[in-house]
Amino acid sequence: MIDLTVHLMLLVVMPPLLQGVIIKTKALFAGRIGAPLLQPYYDLLKLLRKQMVLSTTTTWVFLAAPPVTLVATLGAGLLLPLGGSAAPIHFAGDLVLFVYLLALGRFFTAIAALDTGSSFEGMGTAREITFACLAEPAVFLAFLALVKITGSLSLSGTLGAGVVAGWETAAPTMVMLVAGLFIVALAENSRIPFDDPNTHLELTMIHEVMVLDHSGPALGLIEYGAAMKLFLFGGLVARLAAPVATGSPALDWGAFVLALLLFAAAVGVVESAIARLRLVHVPNLLIGAGVLTGFGFILLLMR
Amino acid sequence: MTAAIVSILLPVLVAAVAFLWPSDRTRPAWLVVGAAGHGAATAWALSRPSDMTQWLALDPPGRLVLGLVSLLFALCSVYGLGYLRARADRPNRIFCSAILLFLGTMTFITWTHHLGLMWVAIEATTLASAPLLYFNRNPRSLEATWKYLMVGSVGIALALLGSLFLGYAAAQAGGAPSLLFEDLFANAAGFSKPWLHAGFVLLAVGYGTKMGLAPMHTWKPDAYGEAPGLVGALLAGGMTNCAFLAIARVYRVMCAAGDAAFAGRILVILGLLSMGVAGVFMVRQRDFKRMLAYSSVEHMGILVLGLGLGGLGVFGAMLHMINNGVVKGVMFMSAGNIHRVYGSKLTGEVSGAIRVTPWSGALLLAGFIAVTGSPPFGPFVSEFTILNAAFEQHRYLVASGMLLFLLVVFIGMGTTVLPVVQGDPGPDTRLTEHRDGPLTIWPPFLLLIASLVMGVFMPAPIRDLVREAADYVGGVP
Amino acid sequence: MQPAADAILVIVLLINLFVLGASRLRTIIYAVAAQGVILSLLPTLVHGGFGVREAVVSVGALVLKGVTIPRMLLRALADLPIRREVEPLVGFKSSMLLGAIGTAASIYISTKLPMLEADAGGVAGRMFVAASFSTVLTGFLLLTTRMKAITQVLGYLVLENGIYIFGVLLLQATPFLVEVGVLLDLFVAIFVMGIIINHISRAFTSISTEHLSALKD
Numbered sequence: 001m002i003d004l005t006v007h008l009m010l011l012v013v014m015p016p017l018l019q020g021v022i023i024k025t026k027a028l029f030a031g032r033i034g035a036p037l038l039q040p041y042y043d044l045l046k047l048l049r050k051q052m053v054l055s056t057t058t059t060w061v062f063l064a065a066p067p068v069t070l071v072a073t074l075g076a077g078l079l080l081p082l083g084g085s086a087a088p089i090h091f092a093g094d095l096v097l098f099v100y101l102l103a104l105g106r107f108f109t110a111i112a113a114l115d116t117g118s119s120f121e122g123m124g125t126a127r128e129i130t131f132a133c134l135a136e137p138a139v140f141l142a143f144l145a146l147v148k149i150t151g152s153l154s155l156s157g158t159l160g161a162g163v164v165a166g167w168e169t170a171a172p173t174m175v176m177l178v179a180g181l182f183i184v185a186l187a188e189n190s191r192i193p194f195d196d197p198n199t200h201l202e203l204t205m206i207h208e209v210m211v212l213d214h215s216g217p218a219l220g221l222i223e224y225g226a227a228m229k230l231f232l233f234g235g236l237v238a239r240l241a242a243p244v245a246t247g248s249p250a251l252d253w254g255a256f257v258l259a260l261l262l263f264a265a266a267v268g269v270v271e272s273a274i275a276r277l278r279l280v281h282v283p284n285l286l287i288g289a290g291v292l293t294g295f296g297f298i299l300l301l302m303r
Numbered sequence: 304m305t306a307a308i309v310s311i312l313l314p315v316l317v318a319a320v321a322f323l324w325p326s327d328r329t330r331p332a333w334l335v336v337g338a339a340g341h342g343a344a345t346a347w348a349l350s351r352p353s354d355m356t357q358w359l360a361l362d363p364p365g366r367l368v369l370g371l372v373s374l375l376f377a378l379c380s381v382y383g384l385g386y387l388r389a390r391a392d393r394p395n396r397i398f399c400s401a402i403l404l405f406l407g408t409m410t411f412i413t414w415t416h417h418l419g420l421m422w423v424a425i426e427a428t429t430l431a432s433a434p435l436l437y438f439n440r441n442p443r444s445l446e447a448t449w450k451y452l453m454v455g456s457v458g459i460a461l462a463l464l465g466s467l468f469l470g471y472a473a474a475q476a477g478g479a480p481s482l483l484f485e486d487l488f489a490n491a492a493g494f495s496k497p498w499l500h501a502g503f504v505l506l507a508v509g510y511g512t513k514m515g516l517a518p519m520h521t522w523k524p525d526a527y528g529e530a531p532g533l534v535g536a537l538l539a540g541g542m543t544n545c546a547f548l549a550i551a552r553v554y555r556v557m558c559a560a561g562d563a564a565f566a567g568r569i570l571v572i573l574g575l576l577s578m579g580v581a582g583v584f585m586v587r588q589r590d591f592k593r594m595l596a597y598s599s600v601e602h603m604g605i606l607v608l609g610l611g612l613g614g615l616g617v618f619g620a621m622l623h624m625i626n627n628g629v630v631k632g633v634m635f636m637s638a639g640n641i642h643r644v645y646g647s648k649l650t651g652e653v654s655g656a657i658r659v660t661p662w663s664g665a666l667l668l669a670g671f672i673a674v675t676g677s678p679p680f681g682p683f684v685s686e687f688t689i690l691n692a693a694f695e696q697h698r699y700l701v702a703s704g705m706l707l708f709l710l711v712v713f714i715g716m717g718t719t720v721l722p723v724v725q726g727d728p729g730p731d732t733r734l735t736e737h738r739d740g741p742l743t744i745w746p747p748f749l750l751l752i753a754s755l756v757m758g759v760f761m762p763a764p765i766r767d768l769v770r771e772a773a774d775y776v777g778g779v780p
Numbered sequence: 781m782q783p784a785a786d787a788i789l790v791i792v793l794l795i796n797l798f799v800l801g802a803s804r805l806r807t808i809i810y811a812v813a814a815q816g817v818i819l820s821l822l823p824t825l826v827h828g829g830f831g832v833r834e835a836v837v838s839v840g841a842l843v844l845k846g847v848t849i850p851r852m853l854l855r856a857l858a859d860l861p862i863r864r865e866v867e868p869l870v871g872f873k874s875s876m877l878l879g880a881i882g883t884a885a886s887i888y889i890s891t892k893l894p895m896l897e898a899d900a901g902g903v904a905g906r907m908f909v910a911a912s913f914s915t916v917l918t919g920f921l922l923l924t925t926r927m928k929a930i931t932q933v934l935g936y937l938v939l940e941n942g943i944y945i946f947g948v949l950l951l952q953a954t955p956f957l958v959e960v961g962v963l964l965d966l967f968v969a970i971f972v973m974g975i976i977i978n979h980i981s982r983a984f985t986s987i988s989t990e991h992l993s994a995l996k997d
Contacts, residue, residue, distance in 0.1 A: 172790045287873045288801055291880045298884050299790065302907065423961030430968050442983050446992040449976055456936055456969055457923060464916065464943050470950045475894065480950065495894050525995040584997055
């Protein structure tokens with residue numbers, strides 16, 4: 001019961017905090033003080049109070065997209081186990097549902113962008129979907145490796161106690177999974193080196209351009225959904241990278257939160273340290289991530 | 304052992320001297336000195352038996368090759384005097400030292416009795432011969448050198464892997480694995496089969512690349528086409544035989560393991576493929592030096608075919624080693640002469656060689672007759688022996704394939720050589736100032752006489768040596 | 781010992797995949813140098829004892845592959861105007877995928893071949909064989925599909941690394957002289973290749989081997 005409450009609380013409350021940590025890390029690297037840690041919360045509240053402006057070319061799709069995206073991401077969040085305890089909803093094969101709930105969210109954001117009739121948004125959509133297609137094999141190969149290690153077909157099983165055992169028996173594979181999934185996390189959440197979340201230059205936007213026409217509460221929902229997606233990927237990577245099973249739930253949850261914050265800091269470091277990739281090189285990196293996780297899986301076959 | 308060290312190091316030392324020698328004009332004399340010294344060391348080594356348990360030992364096929372290489376180099380060095388005098392416009396420091404180093408490394412191959420050491424020697428020959436191809440310093444020879452180096456190095460790397468496979472197969476037989484040939488022969492029966500087979504295939508492919516067997520022959524037309532005639536003679540007559548020596552030794556290991564059938568199959572396929580590919584590419588070949596390269600591919604095919612047939616075929620192959628080496632020397636040197644005189648090596652631009660350079664033209668013609676296997680020259684006897692072996696084993700498909708390819712090669716070569724030799728020099732032909740001279744004529748002429756002798760009446764010592772070599776490798780059942 | 785050797789081989793395989801996808805020549809040179817350095821540590825790990833022979837061969841390989849050869853190549857690169865490989869015959873992405881498939885195939889084949897039981901030092905040969913095959917295949921891929929002469933040389937180096945991995949298994953069988961000979965041959969080979977690359981660059985003002993296609997039938 002306690003686990004369920006903590007899970008839901010983290011899921012709902014923590015995502016904007018991760019974004020705040022990333023912004024702060026980048027500011028630190030740049031020698032600035034940067035926005036306050038809780039700034040994303042203030043931004044969301046501000047957006048909810050604003051008026052929405054709708055284009056006359058859009059249809060119900062445009063209005064439906066933000067809530068659908070958020071609900072889909074929330075649903076995925078209910079499937080993902082956080083901190084080693086089981087998720088609220090779990091069944092065999094839920095890892096496929098997890099990936100495709102996130103894909104559903106992305107799909108609706110994409111068609112909402114196309115709904116505006118602007119070719120500019122269409123271009124961004126095309127790029128974003130391409131990257132997502134290339135990142136998917138990496139995720140599935142990583143899950144395949146996890147299934148092989150833990151023997152369970154459910155996310156709660158694969159990310160449960162089996163991860164600790166996995167580090168003991170198949171450390172090289174785990175390292176590769178974490179690396180590959182980190183790269184995928186950067187890609188799916190439109191972070192550098194794939195996309196610059198701060199850019200508003202026409203030629204360089206990818207994710208930003210898809211949500212360009214949303215405003216007010218709709219934009220708030222989309223931003224919140226994006227933060228939650230980052231939180232989910234962070235939870236996945238953090239659990240794989242630092243599985244802690246001390247026995248005391250408080251310690252476990254505390255360690256998990258800490259790992260999440262470190263993940264956000266790592267994203268911030270990566271964003272500050274390397275430059276954005278040329279568009280033609282992005283598929284190379286994504287396929288590299290796929291090869292990395294696939295390779296981790298192949299290594300398991302050797303045992 | 305001392306004989307080995309002397310005959311290997313002597314050319315290397317002379318190479319060092321030649322490198323340091325200041326005068327371009329007199330440096331070629333060191334080639335002759337090196338050849339003479341090497342010849343003496345070879346004669347000494349051949350006259351004494353060899354201790355087979357050492358790392359450096361002269362097994363019977365090695366003796367054959369060593370003698371051939373020594374003879375070929377001696378005549379080439381004389382030719383080299385004339386050649387380098389004609390090409391006095393080029394510095395010859397690297398050329399002279401590299402060619403002597405090449406002789407040393409080839410000698411090294413004949414002496415090695417250890418699989419790993421043999422590999423080191425063959426790699427060394429590749430590296431020593433690469434600068435020789437680049438003597439003309441034009442983009443085409445650069446391309447040829449690069450391809451030779453790359454394809455050769457990769458082939459040799461594969462051969463190294465194959466040697467290691469063999470070692471691993473030996474390790475699985477129990478006891479401390481050793482790559483000394485004597486130990487390999489003794490323990491072969493217990494080797495792990497998958498590793499042994501895989502190792503043999505890699506060794507055949509790897510050393511086959513150095514030999515110039517199809518489909519690993521792609522470097523040969525370029526390399527032989529762009530190299531000076533002298534270098535071509537040494538590569539085609541010496542290097543390929545040394546590589547064949549390596550394959551023959553490994554074949555003996557397979558025989559000792561009882562897997563002669565498997566090895567033989569692979570060698571027969573490679574042999575026929577080489578002959579076929581050579582025939583196809585020789586028809587309508589416009590460049591007569593590239594034609595010689597394909598002829599070399601064909602004869603390498605004949606060599607492995609004979610080896611693969613086993614029994615009498617091995618005798619034929621050993622004999623063909625000598626015959627081929629000798630005749631290739633004739634052809635490359637005379638072709639080189641004609642190339643120099645006409646300034647071109649294309650059939651469209653060269654004709655009437657028999658009038659402009661009577662000796663070289665005649666030698667090329669005679670060489671053509673010899674190399675395509677017509678009596679009374681040597682290659683006829685060895686090719687006939689191999690054909691005989693095929694018929695004896697009732698392998699009619701192989702025999703008819705061989706005959707067909709020989710015919711195709713004859714026709715193809717004829718269409719290139721005859722227009723070059725016969726007729727009149729065309730109206731556009733621009734002859735250079737070079738002509739035939741004694742230094743560039745006597746060596747190929749002597750080699751032709753040697754081939755005639757081998758074809759008409761084989762001297763008993765040579766026959767005995769060939770028989771011994773054939774028996775050693777896997778000879779008459 | 782076993783985990784350490786395994787870790788080294790896994791890193792080698794990762795470097796293979798990285799080299800297949802990289803396009804900057806300096807990066808590839810450094811990666812291959814790193815691979816060589818890591819591999820030179822392998823003999824001491826496999827055969828445990830710190831014999832004089834092992835030490836000499838290790839140090840020799842380390843100096844050669846980690847310092848001398850990369851320096852030669854970097855110097856050759858400095859004389860050239862290019863910095864990157866152009867899109868090769870088989871694209872970068874396809875190369876990476878082929879490399880991954882090749883690695884999987886190597887691992888599969890290594891499970892099918894009969895292995896020696898763990899020899900002295902307790903290292904199972906299976907991982908070595910798989911890593912060796914995979915590296916050889918990577919080297920082949922680089923050699924045959926890349927256009928720049930330097931990348932072809934790097935492919936040859938990777939090929940030699942792969943063979944070296946297999947050779948470590950047979951350290952007792954390959955005597956000292958042969959090991960030294962192999963290293964020496966490698967050094968001279970790269971030296972000669974470097975010289976020829978220099979000549980190619982001067983003759984064609986480019987080291988793309990597309991220019992080396994005048995000779996054909």
